Amino acid sequence: MSQDSFKSYILKKFNISFNDESLLTEALTxxxxxxxxxxxxGRDYQRLEFLGDSVMQMIVAEYLFKRYPDWHEGQLxxxxxAMVQTRSFAHFSxxxxxxxxxxxxxxxxxxxxxxxDSLLEDIWEAFIGALYLDQGADVVRQFLNQTLxxxxxxxxxxxxxxxxxxxxxxxxxxxxxxxxYQTEKEEQLSDNTQLFEASVSAxxxxxxxxxxxxxxxxxxxxxxxxxxxxxDNVNL
Amino acid sequence: MSQDSFKSYILKKFNISFNDESLLTEALTxxxxxxxxxxxxGRDYQRLEFLGDSVMQMIVAEYLFKRYPDWHEGQLxxxxxAMVQTRSFAHFSxxxxxxxxxxxxxxxxxxxxxxxDSLLEDIWEAFIGALYLDQGADVVRQFLNQTLxxxxxxxxxxxxxxxxxxxxxxxxxxxxxxxxYQTEKEEQLSDNTQLFEASVSAxxxxxxxxxxxxxxxxxxxxxxxxxxxxxDNVNL
Numbered sequence: 359m360s361q362d363s364f365k366s367y368i369l370k371k372f373n374i375s376f377n378d379e380s381l382l383t384e385a386l387t388x389x390x391x392x393x394x395x396x397x398x399x400g401r402d403y404q405r406l407e408f409l410g411d412s413v414m415q416m417i418v419a420e421y422l423f424k425r426y427p428d429w430h431e432g433q434l435x436x437x438x439x440a441m442v443q444t445r446s447f448a449h450f451s452x453x454x455x456x457x458x459x460x461x462x463x464x465x466x467x468x469x470x471x472x473x474x475d476s477l478l479e480d481i482w483e484a485f486i487g488a489l490y491l492d493q494g495a496d497v498v499r500q501f502l503n504q505t506l507x508x509x510x511x512x513x514x515x516x517x518x519x520x521x522x523x524x525x526x527x528x529x530x531x532x533x534x535x536x537x538x539y540q541t542e543k544e545e546q547l548s549d550n551t552q553l554f555e556a557s558v559s560a561x562x563x564x565x566x567x568x569x570x571x572x573x574x575x576x577x578x579x580x581x582x583x584x585x586x587x588x589x590d591n592v593n594l
Numbered sequence: 595m596s597q598d599s600f601k602s603y604i605l606k607k608f609n610i611s612f613n614d615e616s617l618l619t620e621a622l623t624x625x626x627x628x629x630x631x632x633x634x635x636g637r638d639y640q641r642l643e644f645l646g647d648s649v650m651q652m653i654v655a656e657y658l659f660k661r662y663p664d665w666h667e668g669q670l671x672x673x674x675x676a677m678v679q680t681r682s683f684a685h686f687s688x689x690x691x692x693x694x695x696x697x698x699x700x701x702x703x704x705x706x707x708x709x710x711d712s713l714l715e716d717i718w719e720a721f722i723g724a725l726y727l728d729q730g731a732d733v734v735r736q737f738l739n740q741t742l743x744x745x746x747x748x749x750x751x752x753x754x755x756x757x758x759x760x761x762x763x764x765x766x767x768x769x770x771x772x773x774x775y776q777t778e779k780e781e782q783l784s785d786n787t788q789l790f791e792a793s794v795s796a797x798x799x800x801x802x803x804x805x806x807x808x809x810x811x812x813x814x815x816x817x818x819x820x821x822x823x824x825x826d827n828v829n830l
Contacts, residue, residue: 404667409659416652423645431640495731 361386364459371454372501374493381406381492385484386456388477390463403484410487417498418442421507440518441506447482448475450505456481521581525558528588535560539577542567556580597622600695607690608737612728617642621720622692624713626699639720646723653734654678657743676754677742683718684711686741692717757817761794764824771796775813778803792816 361383368374376382380400389402418441422434429437440446451457457472460481471477490498509515522539529535543555556576557567566587568579597619604610612618616636625638654677658670665673676682687693693708696717707713726734745751758775765771779791792812793803802823804815 405659405665405670408667408670409655412648412652412655416648419645419648423641429641431644434641434644 361459361461364455367455372504374489374497374501376488376492378492381488382485383461385410385488386459386481387461388463388466388471390466391461394463403481406484406487406491407480408487410483410485410490413486413490413495413498414442414447414483417495417502418506421499421502425510436519436524437515440515441510443518444475444479446506446515446518448478450509451478451482451485454505456485516582521578521585525581525585528585529560536562538562539580541573541576558584597695597697600691603691608740610725610729610733610737612724614728617724617728618721619697621646621724622695622717623697624699624702624707626702627697630699639717642720642723642727643716644723646719646721646726649722649726649731649734650678650683650719653731653738654742657735657738661746672755672760673751676751677746679754680711680715681754682742682751684714686745687714687718687721690741692721752818757814757821761817761821764821765796772798774798775816777809777812794820 364386365376365379365382384401385403385406387400387402389404392398392400392402415438418438419434422429422437422441426434426437457478460472460477462471466472466477486498486501489501526537529537538559540557540559541554542557543553545553545555547553551571553569553571554573554576555567555569556573556579558565558577558580566580566583568576568581568583570576570579600622601612601615601618620637621639621642623636623638625640628634628636628638651674654674655670658665658673658677662670662673693714696708696713698707702708702713722734722737725737762773765773774795776793776795777790778793779789781789781791783789787807789805789807790809790812791803791805792809792815794801794813794816802816802819804812804817804819806812806815
């Protein structure tokens with residue numbers, strides 16, 4: 359996919375059309391590409407990345423603030439950290455095919471930078487910076503509604519949240535608590551994988567259970583379920 | 595100054611009047627104040643601080659991006675760090691008398707929290723969060739034009755920038771350079787203070803001189819002057 363086919367893609371998929379296409383080009387241009395094409399005017403993506411980084415921070419913060427009026431600042435911060443980070447941005451860069459539109463130097467291309475999370479994070483931020491400058495905050499919000507914000511509903515960001523630590527912090531706010539995880543069941547599935555069930559207890563009282571394809575995942579699911587129960591009880 | 599007199603102050607000075615005054619109250623209320631006034635409904639400032647933190651990051655980033663079209667991302671980032679930090683926000687909190695409007699717990703009042711930079715930083719961010727929610731981004735920009743952004747023109751933020759490190763990085767991009775600072779003059783002023791003049795040299799070639807009330811300040815001024823000369827030459 360070239361920059362032109364990326365332009366068609368975002369028009370078709372997101373109804374986004376840049377007024378100033380040089381901003382999109384700048385967002386998708388890596389420094390060494392320019393070194394190798396000295397006749398090209400224009401800049402690399404780094405200034406737009408600087409801008410887009412703070413645009414992401416702020417639009418995600420505002421979204422979470424309004425969507426979760428009952429969350430305290432610690433919960434908001436944790437969710438923002440899960441959403442605004444390298445692996446998240448790299449995932450969404452690939453999802454909207456930003457990676458295919460980048461103009462890379464030859465060395466970077468050879469070394470596999472096009473699929474490197476750190477570059478894809480930078481490019482995501484630069485693209486958001488360009489989109490914000492060209493189209494304004496509301497179009498960025500609409501674009502995020504179809505990408506990052508939609509992913510909240512599929513629990514996509516849960517993989518970046520350490521539910522076991524969060525449960526521990528939550529339980530220990532009122533002093534020392536003995537937290538214990540037990541593997542309760544282990545099942546062989548037809549596709550040759552295993553399914554585990556784990557329980558989590560506080561001071562020998564079982565709080566919740568969870569299942570997963572590894573013991574680690576099952577314990578994480580149990581911690582997540584226990585947190586859910588604790589939060590629901592507080593909000594009663 | 596109470597919250598009411600703070601409201602009159604920002605109306606008179608900045609022409610700001612909140613539609614939802616409970617947002618302003620929330621921004622100026624510390625947690626222990628609520629603990630001591632259990633009949634009061636409402637929250638403390640922490641959620642608004644979460645929001646205002648990212649609003650500040652983003653509006654400052656956008657401002658610098660547009661004001662300095664020739665700066666690379668390193669310069670932009672350095673200036674943003676100088677502007678968006680505890681000592682800066684505490685200074686502007688005092689300047690607009692936010693500190694006088696905070697509702698503090700008794701313990702915090704006794705221990706001098708009202709003049710503590712870390713609290714004044716939080717309150718600045720919470721106030722910006724409230725202003726953004728109530729009045730929108732443009733009003734925040736106007737308010738910052740009269741406070742933080744105006745201070746750029748008086749070199750206020752230079753105190754937070756390490757010009758000696760910046761000069762060193764700048765000179766060493768193309769290999770090792772021997773940088774040397776010398777105190778050239780020392781003068782006794784009539785008010786019993788001293789004035790120093792320092793020079794900075796790279797590989798024994800003098801780049802610039804600067805003066806200050808301490809050797810450290812004089813060297814910083816020399817580094818700043820050298821950077822200015824280097825940047826002007828690049829832009830020729």
